[in-house]
Amino acid sequence: MNINWKWDMFFEAFPYILQGIWVTVGLTFACFLFALLFGFVWVFLRRIKFKPVNWLVTWVMEFIRSTPPLIQLFFIYYAWPMIPGIGVSLTSFESAILGLGIHFSTYIGEVYRSGIEGVDKGQWEASTALNFSTRQKWTKIILPQAIPPTIPMLGNYLIIMFKEVPLASTIGVVGILALAQTYGTDNFRMLESYTIVALIFLLLSYPSAILINKLEKKLNRRFDKKAAIQENKGAVV
Amino acid sequence: MINAIIEVFPVLMRGINITITVFIFSAIFSYLFAFIAGLCRVSNNKFVRGGTGVYVEIFRGTSLIVQLFWLYYAIPMLFDVGIDNRLMAGVLAISLNYGAYMSEIVRGSILAVEKGQTEASIALNLSRAQRMRIVIFPQALRMMLPEFGNYLIQILKATSLVSLIGMTDILYHGNILRSTNLSAAPTVYLLLLIFYFIMALPLIFLTRKGEQISKRGVAS
Numbered sequence: 001m002n003i004n005w006k007w008d009m010f011f012e013a014f015p016y017i018l019q020g021i022w023v024t025v026g027l028t029f030a031c032f033l034f035a036l037l038f039g040f041v042w043v044f045l046r047r048i049k050f051k052p053v054n055w056l057v058t059w060v061m062e063f064i065r066s067t068p069p070l071i072q073l074f075f076i077y078y079a080w081p082m083i084p085g086i087g088v089s090l091t092s093f094e095s096a097i098l099g100l101g102i103h104f105s106t107y108i109g110e111v112y113r114s115g116i117e118g119v120d121k122g123q124w125e126a127s128t129a130l131n132f133s134t135r136q137k138w139t140k141i142i143l144p145q146a147i148p149p150t151i152p153m154l155g156n157y158l159i160i161m162f163k164e165v166p167l168a169s170t171i172g173v174v175g176i177l178a179l180a181q182t183y184g185t186d187n188f189r190m191l192e193s194y195t196i197v198a199l200i201f202l203l204l205s206y207p208s209a210i211l212i213n214k215l216e217k218k219l220n221r222r223f224d225k226k227a228a229i230q231e232n233k234g235a236v237v
Numbered sequence: 238m239i240n241a242i243i244e245v246f247p248v249l250m251r252g253i254n255i256t257i258t259v260f261i262f263s264a265i266f267s268y269l270f271a272f273i274a275g276l277c278r279v280s281n282n283k284f285v286r287g288g289t290g291v292y293v294e295i296f297r298g299t300s301l302i303v304q305l306f307w308l309y310y311a312i313p314m315l316f317d318v319g320i321d322n323r324l325m326a327g328v329l330a331i332s333l334n335y336g337a338y339m340s341e342i343v344r345g346s347i348l349a350v351e352k353g354q355t356e357a358s359i360a361l362n363l364s365r366a367q368r369m370r371i372v373i374f375p376q377a378l379r380m381m382l383p384e385f386g387n388y389l390i391q392i393l394k395a396t397s398l399v400s401l402i403g404m405t406d407i408l409y410h411g412n413i414l415r416s417t418n419l420s421a422a423p424t425v426y427l428l429l430l431i432f433y434f435i436m437a438l439p440l441i442f443l444t445r446k447g448e449q450i451s452k453r454g455v456a457s
Contacts, residue, residue, distance in 0.1 A: 004314055066390050066437035067430045068397035071408060075426040078415055082422045163300035170401065177303065190310035198307055201299040209298070 010192045017179045017196050024175035025204075027096055028162045034101030035108045035161070036154070042109030043116065061106045070167050073099040077171040096168035104161055111153045115146035152216035159205050159212070166197075176200055241424040248414055249428060252407035259324065259396045259406065260436075263331040267392055268385075270336025275343025276369075289340070296337035301395055305330040309402045327399035335392050342384045346377035382451045386444025390437055397433070407432060 045057045064072070076099045081089040090098065119142055127141045166177040180193040187193075277289040296304065309326040350373050358368040400409040411425045 004316070062441065063430075063434050066394070066441060067433040068394040068408075070397045071426055071429050071433065074408075074412070074415075075423075075430065078419070079422040079426040082420055166300050166302050169302075177306075181306075184310070189314075190306075191314035194303065194307045194311045198299045198303050201303060202295065206294060206298045 004191065006189065006192060009187065009189045010196065013180075013183050013187075013189065013193050014196055016183055017176050017193060018200070020174060020176035020179040021200065023093075023173065024165055024177075025162075027093065027168060027173060027175065028158070028165050030097045031100040031104065031161055031165065032158050034097055035104040035157070038101060038105035039108035039112050042106060043112045046109070046113065061109070064103060065106045069100060069103045069164060070170065072103055073167060073171050075099075092168065092172040095171055096165070096173050100161060100164060100168070104157060104164075108154065108157060111150050111157070112146070115150040116142060118149060119145050149219060152212055152219060155208075155212040155215065159208055162205055162208075163201065238424070241421060242428065245411075245414060245421060245424050245428055248410050249407045249425070249432065252405055252410040253432075255324075255399075255404055255406040256396055256408075257436075259327055259331070259399050259404070260393055262324070262328040263335070263392050263396065264389060266328060266332030267335040267339060267388070270332055271339035271343050274336060274340035275347065278340060278344045279347050293337045293340055296334050297341075301330065301334045302398055302401070304334055305398055305402060323399070323402055323404045326402060327396075327404055331392060331395050331398075335388055335395070338391075339385065339388050342381050342388075343377070346380040347373060349380060350376045379451045382447035383444060386440065386447040389440045389443070393433065393437055393440060 042057070042061060046054065046061075048054055048057070073095060076090065077092060077095040081087045123141055123145065124137070127137045132141065166175060169175060169178040169181065172178075176197050180197045184190040184193040274289050274293060277285050278293070280286050280289075305327065308330045309323070347369075354372055354376065355368065358372045363371065396406065397408050400406050400412065403409070407429060411429050414425050415422045
């Protein structure tokens with residue numbers, strides 16, 4: 001068995017593939033931002049007390065969460081423009097933001113919910129007693145306490161999304177994976193080009209994971225038990 | 238609409254065997270890798286622990302799609318011999334990836350079993366293996382159940398990726414249909430999503446069951 005690794009190819013391919021890093025990282029942050037905002041939509045939809053609406057929202061979330069993001073991307077990119085009436089044609093980058101953003105917003109909505117449930121009941125009562133309006137209650141009392149303890153979990157989702165973003169290469173977003181595919185097929189060197197992609201992912205995600213771990217420990221000390229409970233729930237992808 | 242469904246449905250059904258086969262094999266091997274790696278990570282031997290740690294971090298640190306392509310396209314080049322078998326490459330990629338994730342659950346659950354249990358079993362003169370097998374592991378297992386259920390759904394979702402290495406699963410057939418007839422795209426992908434959701438439903442209920450079992454009789 002002879003090992004067939006070519007270093008010259010590796011160094012030739014590296015700068016070429018690295019060009020795609022801005023698209024990959026940019027798409028990650030765009031998706032994450034979208035998911036962060038859209039997550040709030042789920043939180044408020046789920047707070048509607050009307051039974052059928054509540055039931056519907058729960059199952060829609062379950063549907064989005066338990067079907068593959070790859071097919072959701074294809075749906076948005078290929079199928080949505082074909083639907084008469086509401087069809088809108090999006091670029092591959094926009095489709096990826098929408099597809100992955102909505103997919104992960106369902107997870108992020110749950111993170112927010114756990115944060116909100118972690119806020120002490122007395123805080124609600126106190127803000128009612130102090131005659132805060134509903135809006136003030138949320139923006140001044142509840143959310144400032146609910147969101148900071150969830151930051152490590154949100155950070156975990158950022159890393160998870162970073163690792164899902166290469167799916168977008170299937171609808172034509174030219175990030176590092178797509179460039180590696182091009183380089184690999186042009187030069188018949190799949191080995192080096194895919195190894196480079198794996199290496200870039202590892203180099204970016206592993207240190208970020210350590211960073212978030214540190215942050216988590218720091219916040220745990222600050223928010224004490226509350227965050228420790230949520231940490232246990234946060235491991236789901 | 239009804240006509241379109243009647244037309245599309247049987248074509249997609251041709252791939253259902255592959256999707257289910259990949260799912261079942263991936264699930265079995267994921268659990269296998271998870272238990273092996275999880276137990277290795279609480280081993281006393283420094284090298285076993287370190288080696289498994291490297292495996293876990295590499296597979297958790299890169300994305301599944303990259304691992305899949307790497308196994309299918311790069312490995313055959315590296316050794317000049319190939320994983321010619323697509324099923325093997327697909328199952329191996331998915332189960333190595335999720336095995337790594339779930340091994341953390343296994344490790345975490347084992348470490349979460351109360352210290353007093355270990356001390357008590359030492360006091361009862363159980364050997365190290367007995368301690369793990371009889372006392373620690375059964376208690377850890379029930380803590381793993383809810384997360385294991387969640388990962389089962391993740392594995393199901395991941396099976397859609399095997400179409401990218403040319404396995405003829407339901408997504409593959411759907412993509413071919415779409416490329417010949419673009420106007421069929423909404424029906425195709427909606428049906429695919431519903432297919433996956435129907436397959437996920439039993440897993441969702443299984444997960445809830447797992448949560449109940451893990452809560453039963455435990456003071457929290």
